Amino acid sequence: MRPLQISPETAIKLAEALNVPLERLMHMPQHILLxxxxxxxxxxxxxxxxAENKE
Structure with a gap:
């Protein structure tokens, strides 16, 4: 399986948002990432x- 074709900046932001190591994110299957x-x-x-319901 080849690594995801995303920019380094995007990979770092996704890894932080998903709370997974960068290496794991890059080798994650695309359907799982989606x-x-x-x-x-x-x-x-x-x-x-x-928030909309409270107003």
Missing amino acids: QKMMELAKEEDQPGKE
Whole structure:
């Protein structure tokens, strides 16, 4: 399996956001990475919806 074709800056930001080591991220299968990114996006959207409901 070849490493992901993403920029070093993107890889560092993703590794920090997903809380995984950079080396593990670079060798992560693409479909797993996309799934984790979708989960992260859902987590970021939830606090925004709660704030809207409170106002």
